[in-house]
Amino acid sequence: MLASICRRRLAIPLAPVLAGGGGGKNPIHSSPVAVLLSHGYYSTAVAAGPEPCPATVSYLVSCGLSPAAAAARNVRIRDTNRADAVRAVLREYGFSEAEITRTVRQDPVLLNFDADRIIRPKLDFFLSLGFQPRFLAAEPHILARSLDNHLAPCIEFLRSILGSDECVRTAVYRVPRALLADLDNSMRPAVEAFRRHGLPEESIAKLLLIHLGVLMVPVDRIAEAFDDLQDLGLRVTDTGFLYGFRVISILKRETWVRKVALYRSFGVCEADLLRAFKTQPTILLVSDESVKKKIRFYLDVLKVGIGDVMAQPMILSLSLEKNIMPRCAVLSVLMREGKIERKLNLMPALLSNLKVFSARFVWRYAKDVPDVVKAFEGKIKFQGFGDREFELLSH
Template sequence: MLASICRRRLAIPLPQILAGGGGGTNPVRSSPVVALLSHGYYSAAAAAAPDPEPCPATVSYLVSCGLPPATAAAAAARYVRIRDLDRADAVRALLREYGFSEAEVTRTVRQDPALLKFDPDRIIRPKLDFFLSRGFEPRFLAAEPHILARSLDNHLVPCIEFLRGILGSDDSVRTAVCRVPRALMVDLDRARPVVEAFRRHGLPEESIAKLLLIHMGVLMVPLDRIAEAFDDLKELGLSVTDTAFLYSFRVICSLKRETWVRKVALYRSFGVCEADLLRAFKTQPYILLVSDESVKKKVRFYQEVLKLEIGDVMAQPMTLSLSLEKNVMPRCAVLSLLMREGKIEQKMKLLPALISNSTVFSERFVWKYAKDVPDVVQAFEGKIKFQGFGDGEFELLSHHMTAAKS
């Protein structure tokens, strides 16, 4: 069903999609620079036709700011020509004054070198003061410095007030914006219809607020795609009142349709039936955002190292969202040590232990035995590598887990 919904609305043949062809645009992850240039966020002079020969002085200055020579040359050729080095230095000094580290100053210049042409006190400082007055650390803008190119009175203030009207508090606005700073680039004449579309499709106000907290990038999704997403989730059996609906909506809107189909095909290639995949998606929608290589690595680990059935893995889809190196393997190392020392039984349900809350796991398996088996602390911290469960050391009761599901 997951694949068929995508396939029904795709003009690109499925074989071409699975071979990596197609295209399409991801509305949530589109390039901020392209968006800026296409929406006229820079002045006409900044967006003018590229100079045939980049200014050597501009290239040299951008390189001194930390940009790679090729990037500096491309920026200078496209839309940046620094005529006042003192002003450029003042912009960087202003950022440091507001708490930007040297790395963040470099990151800001790298992402938006045109800011170096702005009047620091007349254009940039008022915006930094505005965010500071709303409880933001201005350095959050290092992640999306293009925001500083927007008008304070005509865009930034109205946008923040619009978001506050939905989210209800300055704290919630800060949380939402800092998670997805680029969403603050969206014009209100685009954001308002999106919110109205959510209401028309039956999302209550508290759900709309929660959706923006989950990922404010949904404000960038085209209206027709929003309608499709609601239709898709309804066909999958998800109601707007379901716990997983908002997370599922965020995932569907984040993926190009051909990517969605490719990921479904990837899971199917490991023997996952569509019913199990659909159940896993409803439980943990973010499994479709895990990269293909990461999915392959994790599934192979569970099947080949832990000897688990794919059905057991899909019954606990959180396992696909966890980091092998930072979470799963250290916990396996802890359990292996405790079993060899006879502290815990060899027969146990492994996956529930692996996906349990970190505090719960550490209290149950680490601190409880730290005095008798000190190495469990180092294992939990990843300092003792998991070497696998030896023969007869660990009997994984996958059939018991299967029975527990049914």
């Protein structure tokens, strides 16, 4: 579900929702948009199958699967020579042994296909479009789809919207599973729904580049997502609308409730959460553990107020280990050496792009203070600023 931070949703008391007990009606269920993404169209349920074939299990183990994983696959390898040919073709097109194992693990039925008549033409097709065929290891089920009846028409449809093979590649590389969506029952209806709700053609193209998986969102949920974003005050022409749509269209109800409760547990008020979402919708896609770790670091180590964190929500999307802590280590070294003043606009420094930060704080002092390079590379760990003081500005 979601309506993630929709005003009418945030007004709902979280305690009874999270408790899940009592015989009363869940207040969220009475909301007009209470069941966003409720049916979970990425179901992982698997029906019970027949007893595994020992010969098939043995062959799958030879492909790199564990005995347990091989036994769990509901498939029978009919011809090991044909299976060997499929694996040979994948190697020919650049698949590593690990990628072949991954492919077999996810879709062992492919081993029963004719390598030259069925698999090779599909690999050639993607190669002709500029794809590295090995990208299919991320979603090998694509190789089970018909080239003439599904893959080629879907690619042509995407090209008609995105405008070039390069853009098609970018979109598909980001979300390969989107190519599994049915053209007439999913892709076309989704795009038509975007148009009906006033999304301009250039915005539709950008949305598909951001996350091609939106083509798998049911039409009724697309309508609900537009309603929720409108309630948030986001218009289709606003910069954050497309990113907000991506988030709202994929979050389930339970996830939304949990995320809101998590932020509120740190004292984030409704207004600040709404403002942060509109600025950086992807904060609701950050894992719970990552959010906790980051907020605790900002509050306890950097002594930054929760209001300052939520005023710059991008900082919640940045990696502590790869981005924030190395920068803090650099600033700490420079402060220790007296190269920068104790009063510093900390948040802008942490949020500046890599080129700007490295030019201003690393390469500028690299000769005089070699430790800044080590700190920037993560070789000197950040231990805190001690009693050093930073000036925090909201602008």
